[in-house]
Amino acid sequence: MNTPLPPQDQTLTIIQPGRYRHYKGKEYQVIGVAKHSETEEDFVVYRTLYGAGDLWIRPAKMFKEKIEMEGKLVFRFEWIDDAKAETDPTTIKAQKDSPESV
Structure with missing residues (x-):
């Protein structure tokens, strides 16, 4: 099976689903990109890989900056990888309780 290559340049306009690390260290699972119904602005839909796995959105332009x-x-x-994130609450809790969680 061919796995899509990560966006090495990261200035690409495409935001792939997969795992990403925020500059402050926590990890997130990008679900996809959605369009605002009024402005048609692109927003990244993602969830935390810690805590309760909350869903968030952020303007795509800001996500890539x-x-x-x-x-x-x-x-x-x-970008970390395109692996599907674990949905098992114990995995999410383990990451939350990890010493690297800040």
């Missing part, structure tokens, strides 16, 4: 952190430009969200 670089931000300054400690004097360096970094992507707000960095």
